[in-house]
Amino acid sequence: MTAPTTVHVPFVDLQPMNSAVKEQVLVRIAKMIDDGDFTNGQAVAEFERHFAEYSGRRHCVGVSSGLDALRLSLLAGGLTASAGVIVPASTFAATVEAVLQAGGTPVIVDVSDDDYNIDTGLSELAAGAASFIMPVHLYGQMAHMRELSRIAKAHDLQIIEDACQAHGARRDGLRSGSVGLAAAFSFYPSKNLGAMGDAGAIVSENDELVAKARAIRAHGEVRKYHHEYSGYTARLDTIQAIVLLEKLPLLAEWNRQRQAAAHFYTQALSGLDGLQLPRQPDGSDPVWHLFVVRSPHPEQLAAFLRDRGIQTGRHYPEPVHLSPAFRSLGYASGDFPVAEALAREGLSLPLFPGITEPQLDKVCEAVHEYFRGT
Numbered sequence: 001m002t003a004p005t006t007v008h009v010p011f012v013d014l015q016p017m018n019s020a021v022k023e024q025v026l027v028r029i030a031k032m033i034d035d036g037d038f039t040n041g042q043a044v045a046e047f048e049r050h051f052a053e054y055s056g057r058r059h060c061v062g063v064s065s066g067l068d069a070l071r072l073s074l075l076a077g078g079l080t081a082s083a084g085v086i087v088p089a090s091t092f093a094a095t096v097e098a099v100l101q102a103g104g105t106p107v108i109v110d111v112s113d114d115d116y117n118i119d120t121g122l123s124e125l126a127a128g129a130a131s132f133i134m135p136v137h138l139y140g141q142m143a144h145m146r147e148l149s150r151i152a153k154a155h156d157l158q159i160i161e162d163a164c165q166a167h168g169a170r171r172d173g174l175r176s177g178s179v180g181l182a183a184a185f186s187f188y189p190s191k192n193l194g195a196m197g198d199a200g201a202i203v204s205e206n207d208e209l210v211a212k213a214r215a216i217r218a219h220g221e222v223r224k225y226h227h228e229y230s231g232y233t234a235r236l237d238t239i240q241a242i243v244l245l246e247k248l249p250l251l252a253e254w255n256r257q258r259q260a261a262a263h264f265y266t267q268a269l270s271g272l273d274g275l276q277l278p279r280q281p282d283g284s285d286p287v288w289h290l291f292v293v294r295s296p297h298p299e300q301l302a303a304f305l306r307d308r309g310i311q312t313g314r315h316y317p318e319p320v321h322l323s324p325a326f327r328s329l330g331y332a333s334g335d336f337p338v339a340e341a342l343a344r345e346g347l348s349l350p351l352f353p354g355i356t357e358p359q360l361d362k363v364c365e366a367v368h369e370y371f372r373g374t
């Protein structure tokens with residue numbers, strides 16, 4: 001048996017971010033316990049106001065996860081039974097789950113090699129088979145929303161943005177979450193804005209959608225014991241709203257630190273034969289939820305780094321169209337070559353606010369050493 005390796009560079013370390021708000025969070029939770037303000041508490045309304053403003057939207061509806069935010073956006077946005085929803089092949093499973101759970105039909109299209117986001121040309125080709133499109137701002141980089149907006153308008157598609165990985169990202173003068181009929185955010189603990197448990201939010205300008213989403217998140221009630229819709233228990237917890245309220249003012253600085261780390265990697269790792277750095281189209285200002293490089297043998301590179309105390313991640317080794325969960329959709333290997341290549345070759349390097357220069361140096365030195373030896 002080999003001795004366990006000491007981890008010098010974790011893939012992600014949430015401790016510095018959580019410590020930064022711990023004291024204030026504990027004070028507010030103590031008050032919440034005294035007040036008995038457990039569901040739809042005052043902190044929920046306060047967070048909704050602040051996050052709407054942050055997103056450049058009039059409304060925010062706090063919900064219990066990113067998946068709920070996506071699913072409720074579709075349900076409240078008027079998705080009809082079996083209607084097509086265009087989604088990218090490179091995403092987290094929740095994008096497809098949301099469509100299925102809302103009663104829609106996922107219409108999967110490949111991603112573009114330019115930004116790993118939904119391919120706009122293929123989206124236009126698929127538009128006839130759909131009434132919604134759900135672009136995902138993957139790894140913290142916005143999809144090409146100007147072009148997708150044009151396509152949506154031309155083909156009468158509603159856009160729901162999956163902004164779960166892209167709090168604060170910008171592209172071509174647009175902010176993530178500010179474009180579609182609605183946008184969904186996740187506050188899973190490791191997201192750019194993370195709760196201390198599960199949480200999510202919908203942002204939108206649309207009064208009708210917002211009123212319906214507010215009802216559906218709490219059993220479809222529009223007033224006490226009057227159920228207009230069949231809904232869910234999908235409220236944002238008051239405790240999580242407290243955490244998010246305390247963290248939101250720090251998000252810009254945390255995103256800046258992520259950008260600095262990404263810049264460090266880009267400088268130090270460019271030009272290595274066999275390593276492809278993340279793509280960043282002109283006009284795109286990503287928030288680097290993940291820093292995904294590509295190499296022909298990512299598992300081998302991951303093992304090499306692991307032996308040197310560096311953790312990495314794979315996002316995602318299985319494109320959604322090849323997941324057993326979605327087999328019934330009838331897609332096959334070879335259908336989406338760009339997404340499949342990304343799944344085969346992608347490796348996420350450590351990146352989080354508070355990552356130190358010695359840690360970044362260590363990763364870069366090890367990556368250089370690996371490619372020197374291959």
Ligand SMILES: Cc1ncc(COP(=O)(O)O)c(C=O)c1O
Binds near residue numbers: 199
């Ligand atoms: C792209 C994307 N969509 C949806 C989700 C679902 O969010 P949650 O885990 O909060 O349900 C996530 C995150 O996990 C995600 O990365």
